[in-house]
């Protein structure tokens with residue numbers, strides 16, 4: 099007989115579980131109170147007794163620290179319990195192990211484990227627990243999971259999904275499937291939020307494989323637009339924090355994210371899953387730090403803007419070449435060349451009677467070749483002075499030591515970063531590929547090679563505090579950037595992106611290129627797209643086809659392309675669309691322009707027209723709900739219920755990079771999409 103067979107029984111059981119959670123919360127509250135009172139008692143005692151002996155103080159300090167730690171863990175437990183009251187669980191499987199005498203066990207699955215201490219049983223299993231993995235991976239019938247004691251085989255005889263909100267069961271669905279389509283459809287049809295939400299109730303099988311992959315040292319996820327890459331990567335982090343508890347903590351994970359707005363947008367997922375947020379950083383910050391933040395540089399946003407607004411053949415060539423593997427191999431050869439030609443030894447007169455011959459100094463430079471070049475000076479100095487002391491009883495003074503070190507350093511022609519980098523281009527016979535901008539500002543594409551050179555000369559500063567690195571929007575980074583990353587962060591990595599969504603088409607990387615740069619990596623693909631309706635996905639496919647993409651079966655309105663006679667009419671049309679949006683049930687509207695300048699201009703005009711819109715710029719640090727006017731570059735990774743793409747004119751959208759931007763813009767739409775133009779229609783939307 100099935101445990102909780104009927105919906106009525108399930109509803110009663112839910113209330114029983116909630117009652118037990120309440121009891122546990124009450125118990126936890128009194129435990130917190132006790133800890134607070136005890137700590138207060140200690141404090142009072144210390145304040146009122148001036149002559150406590152040191153022995154007693156020591157033992158009291160230990161007790162206080164103990165109470166404090168216990169109190170903290172109880173508070174943590176209390177907040178977890180508070181969270182599960184709302185949705186204690188969302189799924190159930192009945193599993194019977196293939197073993198004599200074993201009984202069918204109902205496994206209720208939620209965001210956190212809940213153990214009923216009184217009855218000594220687990221009432222809810224964490225979605226990350228090995229047994230819970232079967233909920234995502236298996237249909238009814240034979241199933242297995244890996245436990246610490248080995249593979250457990252058995253059979254799933256029942257599978258249910260529940261929608262519980264505010265502690266009330268809205269409905270339950272019994273299904274033989276992994277995750278029932280109706281529930282997924284309901285999730286996907288709902289409106290967007292101001293922050294990314296967790297998808298723990300509807301994780302799909304192919305997504306679960308990525309979340310739970312513990313083997314790959316570098317897991318590279320190539321996923322089509324809206325396939326859940328970012329969501330999955332964050333669930334994977336939560337999974338790793340659970341599975342590897344004690345060996346990795348949130349602080350030891352680092353996310354390389356494209357900008358502050360995106361970091362803010364995803365910041366809720368881990369806390370929703372009961373984990374702390376993890377630190378984030380940008381690629382530019384990492385590279386600039388390697389160079390001691392010494393140089394002014396054009397940032398990535400600046401590079402993209404320049405490519406969009408003032409595309410210049412030479413600039414494109416510089417970026418393109420610096421993103422090639424040939425460039426890396428030339429750079430490696432140049433480093434070898436420096437090793438052989440940049441150190442010119444000379445005699446050093448240490449005192450009136452002692453001169454160190456150049457041959458001897460040169461020999462030492464070669465002897466210490468296992469050290470990076472600029473690290474040898476100190477070691478060579480020490481070695482030479484030691485030899486002098488041993489052989490000639492020479493007394494080394496600080497002045498002599500400093501003199502010798504300075505002389506040796508001056509024999510090396512590679513002490514100035516920018517100079518050697520310039521030399522490198524001369525040496526290759528391609529001096530035109532390096533250009534310093536006004537005020538000695540480096541181009542973005544030069545930041546990584548310069549950091550690479552610096553690390554070769556000074557040694558790597560391995561960031562051993564980072565145990566797992568997450569890189570989102572992987573397609574926007576070039577192979578040389580990955581080389582630097584690999585040297586700095588030799589830890590495990592999860593890297594995700596979509597080659598079709600590059601805003602940096604001349605300097606982008608595919609999954610294969612990333613694997614080649616790292617020298618290792620397992621590539622996994624996500625081909626199903628969940629964000630947009632079939633109609634929107636079909637429209638995007640006509641702009642830039644991806645044969646691997648499979649849209650989720652969810653229908654909606656046909657995207658519209660609206661033609662206006664001129665820009666003024668187009669603007670009025672957009673203002674009308676904004677008014678229509680306000681009357682709709684949708685929560686978020688993204689007006690996504692090609693460039694930031696266009697977005698700023700449009701936002702200002704709409705504001706003048708009395709429309710309450712928010713201009714999201716590259717300087718913004720938070721995502722807001724409502725009506726946003728922004729550029730494609732900034733919109734990347736975000737999503738909106740409705741998207742309007744203005745100015746899709748032939749003049750505005752005609753290059754490869756324009757096409758990429760248009761693709762990014764249209765794939766941000768979940769439910770409704772409109773494109774407008776006031777002049778000639780762009781070739782990218784002819785026939786769509």
Ligand SMILES: Nc1ncnc2c1ncn2[C@@H]1O[C@H](COP(=O)(O)OP(=O)(O)OP(=O)(O)O)[C@@H](O)[C@H]1O
Pocket residue numbers: 282285286295297300301302305321322323324325326327328329330595596599628629734735736737765
């Ligand atoms: N299994 C799932 N259940 C419910 N929703 C899902 C699922 N997978 C993805 N989604 C939804 O699809 C949308 C896209 O997810 P996400 O932003 O993670 O995709 P992405 O691949 O990173 O997108 P892009 O590369 O286009 O920015 C989100 O609204 C997410 O909640």
